Amino acid sequence: xxxxxxxxxxxxxxxxxxxxxxxxxxxxxxxxxxxxxxxxxxxxxxxxxxxxxxxxxxxxxxxxxxxxxxxxxxxxxxxxxxxxxxxxxxxxxxxxxxxxxxxxxxxxxxxxxxxxxxxxxxxxxxxxxxxxxxxxxxxxxxxxxxxxxxxxxxxxxxxxxxxxxxxxxxxxxxxxxxxxxxxxxxxxxxxxxxxxxxxxxxxxxxxxxxxxxxxxxxxxxxxxxxxxxxxxxxxxxxxxxxxxxxxxxxxxxxxxxxxxxxxxxxxxxxxxxxxxxxxxxxxxxxxxxxxxxxxxxxxxxxxxxxxxxxxxxxxxxxxxxxxxxxxxxxxxxxxxxxxxxxxxxxxxxxxxxxxxxxxxxxxxxxxxxxxxxxxxxxxxxxxxxxxxxxxxxxxxxxxxxxxxxxxxxxxxxxxxxxxxxxxxxxxxxxxxxxxxxxxxxxxxxxxxxxxxxxxxxxxxxxxxxxxxxxxxxxxxxxxxxxxxxxxxxxxx
Numbered sequence: 001x002x003x004x005x006x007x008x009x010x011x012x013x014x015x016x017x018x019x020x021x022x023x024x025x026x027x028x029x030x031x032x033x034x035x036x037x038x039x040x041x042x043x044x045x046x047x048x049x050x051x052x053x054x055x056x057x058x059x060x061x062x063x064x065x066x067x068x069x070x071x072x073x074x075x076x077x078x079x080x081x082x083x084x085x086x087x088x089x090x091x092x093x094x095x096x097x098x099x100x101x102x103x104x105x106x107x108x109x110x111x112x113x114x115x116x117x118x119x120x121x122x123x124x125x126x127x128x129x130x131x132x133x134x135x136x137x138x139x140x141x142x143x144x145x146x147x148x149x150x151x152x153x154x155x156x157x158x159x160x161x162x163x164x165x166x167x168x169x170x171x172x173x174x175x176x177x178x179x180x181x182x183x184x185x186x187x188x189x190x191x192x193x194x195x196x197x198x199x200x201x202x203x204x205x206x207x208x209x210x211x212x213x214x215x216x217x218x219x220x221x222x223x224x225x226x227x228x229x230x231x232x233x234x235x236x237x238x239x240x241x242x243x244x245x246x247x248x249x250x251x252x253x254x255x256x257x258x259x260x261x262x263x264x265x266x267x268x269x270x271x272x273x274x275x276x277x278x279x280x281x282x283x284x285x286x287x288x289x290x291x292x293x294x295x296x297x298x299x300x301x302x303x304x305x306x307x308x309x310x311x312x313x314x315x316x317x318x319x320x321x322x323x324x325x326x327x328x329x330x331x332x333x334x335x336x337x338x339x340x341x342x343x344x345x346x347x348x349x350x351x352x353x354x355x356x357x358x359x360x361x362x363x364x365x366x367x368x369x370x371x372x373x374x375x376x377x378x379x380x381x382x383x384x385x386x387x388x389x390x391x392x393x394x395x396x397x398x399x400x401x402x403x404x405x406x407x408x409x410x411x412x413x414x415x416x417x418x419x420x421x422x423x424x425x426x427x428x429x430x431x432x433x434x435x436x437x438x439x440x441x442x443x444x445x446x447x448x449x450x451x452x453x454x455x456x457x458x459x460x461x462x463x464x465x466x467x468x469x470x471x472x473x474x475x476x477x478x479x480x481x482x483x484x485x486x487x488x489x490x491x492x
Contacts, residue, residue, distance in 0.1 A: 049100065050067065050068035050071060050098065050100070050162050051064040051065075051067045051068055053098055053136040054136075054184055055096075055136055055139050055182060055184045055185060056182050056184075056185075057182055057183060057184065058181040058182040058183045058184075058185075058186075059178075059181045059182055060178075060181070062176070063172070063176055063178060063181075066172060066176070067164070067172070068162075070164070070168050070169075070171075070172060071098075071162040071163060071164050071168075072162070072163040072164075072165065073160065073161075073162055073163075074097075074159075074160070074161045074162075074163055075158070075159070075160055076102075076155040076158070076159045076160075076161060077155060077158055078155050078156060078157055078158060079154060079155065080154065080155055081152065081153070081154050081155075082097060082099075082104055082153045082154060082155055082159060082161050083095070083097045083137065083138060083152075083153045083161070083163065084150070084151065084152045084153070085138070085141055085147065085150050085151040085152070094141055094142060094144065094165065094166040094167070095138060095141065095142055095163050095164060095165040095166060096136060096137060096138035096139050096141065096142040096163070096164055097136075097137060097138055097153075097161045097162065097163045097164070098134075098135070098136050098161065098162045098164075099131055099132070099133055099134065099135045099136075099137075099159060099160075099161055100133070100134075100160045100161060100162055101133060101158075101159060101160040102133060102155060102156070102157040102158055102159030102160060103130065103131065103132055103133060103155075103156045103157050103159070104130075104131040104135075104153050104154060104155050104156055104159055105128045105129065105130060105131060105153070105154055105156055106128065106129040106131055106137070106151065106152070106153050107126050107127075107128055107152045107153070107154060108126065108127040108128075108129065108149070108151070108152075109125075109126055109127075109149070109150065130156075131153060137151075137153060138151070139184075139185070139188060140188060140192075141166075142164065142165075142166045142169060143166075143185065143188055143189065143192075143238045143239070143300070144166065144238060144239035144240065144299075144300070145188060145189070145192045145300060146192065146196075166240070167240075170238075170240050170241060173241060174241075174242055174245050177244075177245055177248065179235050179237070180235075180236060180237065180238065180241070185236075185238075186236050189236040189237075189238060189300050189302075190236060190302070192300050193236075193258050193259065193300055193301075193302055196300075197258045197259070199257075199258070204257045204275075204304070205229065205232075205255055205257065205276075205304050207222070207225055207229075209255070209276050210225065210228070210229070210255070212276060213255055213276055213277060213278035214253075214278055214281065215405040215406075215408070216324075216325060216327075216328055216405055216465075220321060220324065221318060221320070221321060223318065224314060224317075224318040224321050227314040227317060227318070228306065228310070228311065228314050231306070231307075231310035231311075231313065231314060232304050232305055232306045232307075232310060233304070233305050234257070234302060234303070234304055234305070235302070235303050235305055236300070236301070236302055236303075237259070237297040237300070237301045237302075237303060238297065238300055239297055239298065239299050239300055240296065240297065241296075241297050242294055242295055242296055242297075243261065243279065243280070243295040243296075243297070243303065244280065244291060244295060246291055246292065246293055246294045247290060247291075247292065247339075248290065248291075249287070249288045249289065249290060250280050250283045250289050250290070250291055251283055251287070251288070251289075251307055251308050251309070252280065252283050252305045252306060252307040252308070253278060253279070253280050253281050253283050253284050253305075253306045253307075254278065254279045254280050254295070254303045254304070254305055254306075255276070255277070255278050255279075255303065255304040255306070256273050256274055256275055256276065256277050256278075256279070256301065256302075256303055257275060257301075257302045257303060257304055258275060258301060258302040259274075259297060259298070259299055259300055259301025259302060259303075260272060260273070260274055260297070260298040260299050260301060261273045261274075261277075261279065261295055261296065261297055261298065261301055261303070262295075262296050262298050263279070263293050263294070263295055263296075263400070264293060264294040264296055265292065265293040265294065265398055265400060265472070265475050266398055266475050266478040266479065267478060268472060268474040268475050268478060270293065270400060270472055270475075272298065279295055280295070281328075281403050282331070282333045282401055282403055282467075283307075283308060284306070284308050284311055284328055284329065285308075285328055285329065285330075285331035285332075285333040285403075286329065286330050286331055286332050286333065287308065287333055287334060288333075288334050289333050289334065289401075290334060290337075290339035290340060291339075291401075292337075292339060292397060292398060292399060292400060292401065293400055311325075311329070312329070315329070327465045328403075328465065331403075331425070331465075331467065332373040333401065333467070335371075335373045335374060335375065336373055336374075336375060336424045336425055336467055337375060337399070337401045337424065337467075337469060338375030338396060339401075372425075372440070373425075375396075375424070376422055376424055376440075376441055376469070378392050378395060378396060378422075379392060380441070381422070381443055383420065383443065383446050383449070387486060388483070388485075388486060390483070391479065391483045391486045394479050394482070394483065395471065395476075395479065398471070398475050398479065399422070399469040399470065399471055400469065400470040400471075400472070401424075401467065401468075401469055401470075402467070402468050402469070402470055403465070403466070403467055404426070404428070404462035404465065404466045404467075404468065405462065405465050406462060406463065406464050406465055407461060407462065408461070408462045409459060409460070409461055410428060410460035410461065410462065410468075411456050411459070411460050412456065412459045413431075413456055413457065413458050413459045414455050414456060415455070415456045416454050416455060416456075417445065417448050417454070417455075417456050418448050418449065418451070418454065418472065418473035418474070419445050419448060419449065419470050419471065419472050419473065420443060420444075420445040420446060420448070420449040420470070420471040421438075421443060421444055421445045421460075421468045421469075421470055422442075422443045422468060422469045422470075422471070423438050423439060423440055423441065423442050423443065423466065423467075423468055424440065424467045424468060424469055425440055425466060425467040426439075426440070426462060426463070426464045426465055426466025426467060426468075427439045427440075427462070427463045427464060427466060428444075428460055428461070428462055428463070428466060428468070429460070429461050429462075429463050430444065430458045430459075430460055431458050431459045431460075431461060432457070432458040437463065444460075448473070449471060449473050449476060450473075451473065
């Protein structure tokens with residue numbers, strides 16, 4: 001029969017009536033359809049069954065209740081493929097599956113030479129392993145962990161399988177803004193990192209690492225630093241997972257211990273961070289800190305997390321440290337950058353939206369000079385003269401906030417740069433023969449942004465703790481592609 005020679009895939013959100021075939025030529029086909037319909041009405045439809053594998057133990061009930069709604073249901077006929085680590089075009093499936101009904105086999109290709117002949121041809125023989133109902137396979141592939149060889153599963157009987165795709169799982173993690181909580185998933189990620197990037201003998205992070213990536217902590221009381229280290233926690237992230245969703249509140253600073261994390265905005269990679277690099281330092285400020293960019297794990301990563309709550313609790317225990325860290329902990333980062341959390345569509349309170357709008361000239365609430373913690377009015381910067389309010393709003397939504405501590409180098413002389421820097425707080429010195437200082441409300445790097453110059457003519461150093469907003473040239477070009485009428489003549 002033509003019908004039973006192929007695989008039938010059904011998604012859970014399709015009405016069961018779609019399986020009813022009209023005008024059957026053969027009674028056997030009609031009977032087979034009825035049998036498949038009875039399968040789709042089986043016990044496996046219950047949410048508890050789909051979310052029951054040990055792989056997910058540790059996630060909270062709310063997360064688990066959403067999981068069954070996002071899986072793809074497959075009804076697979078005997079001798080047909082259920083799941084494979086590579087498809088016909090050699091593209092990995094990046095998913096896992098639960099065998100909810102029926103039995104299957106895993107087919108493993110094995111190579112061996114004939115005995116007694118060194119030059120004999122290599123024989124390829126398929127080894128088979130029985131997969132029983134209730135099995136969960138492909139977890140490493142969904143987590144994008146390196147696996148050797150191809151894995152293929154074929155149905156021995158009529159099977160019902162639930163397939164969870166990696167992109168769908170990542171979407172659920174990001175939409176719920178939760179880290180990976182399942183113990184088994186964390187074990188798989190840790191084992192993969194232990195193989196690819198073993199930890200040193202000492203425990204990370206160390207005092208020295210924190211003092212390097214967070215210079216404000218340098219030379220502080222050891223007992224205070226000990227409380228910070230003890231209060232922080234370690235997390236594991238899978239490839240493609242965000243440390244924190246962009247445009248949403250972040251209340252923690254992250255230090256990369258293993259793996260690789262990139263900062264992306266408008267599809268442009270701004271920077272890539274590895275061991276010992278800190279991200280979201282501004283989350284330790286008075287906040288709220290609303291990152292305008294993505295912090296995306298390029299591969300499986302281990303990250304140390306320090307929340308503002310832990311920092312403030314430690315400061316309460318060691319009050320002598322408060323004055324040293326006061327500049328950071330009292331920094332009004334949300335007001336200075338103009339970034340606010342997304343408002344509900346039906347919300348009547350537009351204060352957050354108005355605070356987030358910069359560069360609207362006379363429409364702004366008040367000039368930047370009237371309030372030292374207000375966002376910079378982009379319309380007052382000469383480089384943006386003649387730019388529409390709509391494009392200015394897009395620009396201000398795509399500025400990267402960056403904190404600099406005293407004596408930090410922003411860039412060195414001769415270093416390639418293509419960024420515009422807007423000083424929101426503090427001061428930056430260009431170390432030329434006649435040093436030039438840029439304070440709040442000023443900007444520099446126009447020539448780099450416009451592509452007129454690529455190499456820095458001088459070293460830029462912060463004279464105090466400073467907050468700057470950075471506009472990357474590639475991000476600007478991305479914006480001009482969306483607003484072509486804003487592009488000046490001759491722009492590539």
